[in-house]
Amino acid sequence: MVLAVLALLSLFVFPLWKIVLYAPQYPDGVKMHIWINKIGGETESTLQNINILNHYVGMKKIEPDDIPELNYFPYIILFMAALGLVAAVANKKGLYLAWVVLMVALAVAGLYDFYLWEYDYGHTLDPHAPMQFEGESFQPPLFGTKHIINFTAVSLPHIGGYFAGLSILLAALAWWFKRKIAR
Amino acid sequence: MKNHSGIKKLLFAGLIIAGISALTAGCGGGPGGSGSGVLGGDVASRVYVKPGSYDEFYAFVSGGFSGQISVYGIPSGRLFKVIPVFSVDAEKGYGFNEETKPMLNTSYGFVPWDDSHHPELSQTDGQTDGRWVFINGNNTPRVARIDLTTFETVEIIEIPNSGGNHSSPFTTENTEYVVAGTRFGVPYPQKDVPINSYAENFKGALTFISVDPEDGDMDIAFQVLLPAFDYDLAHSGKGASHGWTFFSSYNTEQKNSLLEVSASQNDKDFIAAVNWKKAEEYIKAGNYKEMPARYANNEYSDKTHSATSTMKDKVKVLIPSECPGLVYFLPTPKSPHGVDVDPTGEYIVGNGKLSADLTVHSFSKMLKAIENESYETVIDGIPVLKYDDVVAGVVTKPGLGPLHTEFDGKGNAYTTFFISSEVVKWKLGTWEVLDRGPCYYSVGHLCIPGGDSKKPDGKYLIAMNKITKDRYLPTGPELTQSAQLYDISGDKMELLLDFPTIGEPHYAQAIPASRVVDKVVKFYPIEANEHPDATKGEGAAKVERRGNEVHVYMTMIRSHFAPDNIEGVKMGDKVYFHVTNLEQDWDTPHGFAINGARNAELLIMPGQTETLVWEPQKEGVFPFYCTDFCSALHQEMQGYVRVSAANANTPLKWWLGEEEVQ
Incomplete structure (x- = not known):
């Protein structure tokens, strides 16, 4: 269970998610990284470069300051980590299960929130944008690959995302072993 | 197709005639000859770099009278960039925008053009290190430094009391110095005197420019004042001969008119061997004269994206007669042009351009002769060593008009012959000719990657030709300039490719791309x-x-x-x-x-x-x-x-x- 907490805390070290845009002019891809508390990229200027690309089709500028989730998400993670430690100390299988259920619920909520933001960025377009594509949305995929005009967008968990998944798995295992021993 | 497998004597005579016609210029080459008779096998695939792939080497090719440097990929011969150095470049705003105008400032004011001859890569422990390329400005004597993270000219220093900065900017093995020997004798310091007072009033200054090991900043450390011979080319020693720099000279007759004849009379001219470690001792001991001089030192900053020009007003000068052991003359037949030191540092090749033979001096024999004080004569306090005491060997009758030699690091030397229009491969130590490859036409310098360093990265040889005649589609009276690429990895040289160049491809240096490519700046934060x-x-x-x-x-x-x-x-x-x-x-x-x-x-x-x-x-x-x-x-x-x-x-x-x- 302690390992589950450590895996969860790795979110402060690694990005949660990545969206990579490929095009002929970007053979290595433009790599955006989403953290629990910030949005960045492979380089310091990645976000500026994505915003430049996006402005042609009238997408809003991605301003991390405009996304309140980035402010309170770290506290949720810290709270869950604390709760996990309490569960570990108490060593109760009920608490383990509760933690897993709560984490899954949070993950689903988080992904839904991520989808909403993607929808917002992909559909809220400046009517005066230089380039207009009838009926085209620029919403990146939630998970997997999608072609958006000349770009291939790939959206996948980053290291932090995999650790978060591992965290849930470890907690679930802790619960499962605890239950077995109890029997 | 020209047939180069004919009877040797006939061929030799033919080459002499071709060479002489090249010298007299414009007498017309053979019409329509493609001259690629020796090509065999699938040569194209060996210079083919498939789309999206990188070349193995960067080549920095001087633009000659364009005043610039061009950057090529080898083996493809593809042009990547023309780096403006000594000439304004409207395309890049160089010399036109306010930031770069100071780069072209001199003691004569703003000078928008020069003639750039010898790119020289910086070296660490005798190996090209991919930090900087230096190049000389011939006409208004200057040396420039190009930064290989940005491929931009970042510094230019003017050489005072010098005329025709030709024997420049050849580096020492750790880039302690780059040098600048004057090709023209000039009054020292410049003053209004009759031209016919050449022998008494004119001098030849050899300038040593220090290079800061951290930031590359250039400064004139000292000048060595020699008789007003014409100092043609130079190379520094390496390994055992590290600490010495060798300058070739012609016009030891000290004539000032019709040099074509008057400067070709002496049977032997000199290679001047300068002990710069000794020079450092004399400078440290204060045994120098401070002479008035006016020269600009211009530096460009990647932080302010601007250049500043500083005018300096004096220079330290060493007088050989007052500094024993500083300079020796090595007699070398017939107006030696290039002076090239082999990778071990033992052999000093004097390419006597009007001689039929190639003279090779021995550094260890030179030291012994100095020790024995076995002098033929002394000129202005400079001992002239005896030819027989210093010569290591002679490559006999290798071709006509030897100009330059580079090395492959496997014990072989390659020398260009202008008049017989060929590159000749010969063996160091045995002095036997191993192979010869024709050039189209009249080759000047040659470049083997690292070919003048301790550790050549041989594999290719680039011949830089002075004349192209019928090699390319004609473009009016002015034809393209051209270089030729040879594969030298085998026993025999193989001609792979002709490629056109910007301006005269006077000299080039090449370096494995891996020593440069990862350090390249992509943008400025x-x-x-x-x-x-x-x-x-x-x-x-x-x-x-x-x-x-x-x-x-x-x-x-x-x-x-x-x-x-x-x-x-x-x-x-x-x-x-x-x-x-x-x-x-x-x-x-x-x-x-x-x-x-x-x-x-x-x-x-x-x-x-x-x-x-x-x-x-x-x-x-x-x-x-x-x-x-x-x-x-x-x-x-x-x-x-x-x-x-x-x-x-x-x-x-x-x-x-x-x-x-x-």
Whole structure:
């Protein structure tokens, strides 16, 4: 269970998610990284470069300051980590299960929130944008690959995302072993 | 097809005739000959670098009388960039924008052109290290340093009391110094004297320029004052001979007219061997004269994106007669041109250009002769060693008109022969000729990657030809210049490729791309931009009037300028466009050009600031636009400046889009 907490805390070290845009002019891809508390990229200027690309089709500028989730998400993670430690100390299988259920619920909520933001960025377009594509949305995929005009967008968990998944798995295992021993 | 497998004697005679006709110029080569008779096998695949792949080597090819350096990929022969060095370049705004004008400042004022001859890569422990390329300016003596992270000229230093900076800028094995020997004897210091007083008033200065090991900063450490021979080329010792630099000379007759004849009389001229470690001791001991001099040292900063020019006024001079052990003369037959030191540092090859033989001196024999004080004579306090005491061997009758030698690191030397138009491979130590490869035509320098260093990266040899005649589609009286690529990895040289070059490909140096490619700067971080007139965000864009100067602080980002509409400029104003490229991605330069500008465009790299001065000549509304195709909306990247009469009341206003910025 302690390992589950450590895996969860790795979110402060690694990005949660990545969206990579490929095009002929970007053979290595433009790599955006989403953290629990910030949005960045492979380089310091990645976000500026994505915003430049996006402005042609009238997408809003991605301003991390405009996304309140980035402010309170770290506290949720810290709270869950604390709760996990309490569960570990108490060593109760009920608490383990509760933690897993709560984490899954949070993950689903988080992904839904991520989808909403993607929808917002992909559909809220400046009517005066230089380039207009009838009926085209620029919403990146939630998970997997999608072609958006000349770009291939790939959206996948980053290291932090995999650790978060591992965290849930470890907690679930802790619960499962605890239950077995109890029997 | 020319047949080169004919009877040797006939061929030799033929080559002499061809060579002489080349020398007398324009007598016409054989019509229509393609001259590629020796090509065999699938040569094309060996120079084919498939689309999207990198070449194995960078080659830095001098532009000769273009004054620039061009960067090629080897083995493909593809041109990547022309780096402006000594000549203005309107394409890049070099010498036209306010930031780079000081780079071309000299003691004669702004000099917009020069003749660049010898690119020289910096070395560490005798190996090319990919930090800098140096190159000499011949006409108004200068040496430039190019930074290989940005491929830009970052420093130029003028050589005082020198004329024709030809034996330059050959480096020592740790780039302690690059050198600059004067090709023309000149009064020292310059003064008004009769030309016929050459022998008494003229001198030949050999200049040692120190290079800071950290930042590359160049400074004139000292000059060695020699008799007014013509110092032609140079190379520094390495390994055992590290600490010495060798300069070839001609016109030891010290004539000042019709040199073609008068300077070709002496049976032997000299290679001057300068012990620069000894020179350092004499400088340290204060055994030098401080001479008046006036020379510019210009430096470009990647932080301020601007150059500054500093004028210096004296130089330390060492007089050989007062500094025993500093200089020795090695007699070398017939006006030696190139002087080349083999990778071990033992052999010093004197390419006597009017001799039929190639003379090779031995460094260890030279030291022994110095120790024995076995001198033939002494000239101006400089001992002349005996030819027989220093010669290691002679390559007999290898060809006609030897000019330059480079090495493959496997015990072989390759020498170019101008008159017989060929490269000859021979063996160090046995002096036997191993192979010969024809050149089209009249080869000058040659380049083997690292071929003048301790550790050659041999595999290819590039011959730099002086004449092309019928090799390419003709382009009027002025034909393309050209280089030729040979594979030298086997026993026999194989001609692989001809490729055209910018200006005269006087000399080139090449380096494995791996020593350069990972250090290349992709853009300049905007937050590190220290240009005093930088505008680091659109919000900071503004226009200011100071008397009749109007300063426009403008930004550019895909795909607009801020501001892009400006009013209130008046006739008689001098408008300074300080333009900052806000992009922070690789390969996103923007250009700036305005109608009626009488200088050039700006070509601004991401994160950089440059300034163009525009003096309106007419009233009206004049467009400006981005010249470097930057994006899908590049054609929309444009704006206007309104110019009113000198006495008009048009207020100073500027804006972008519907909102006025001010």
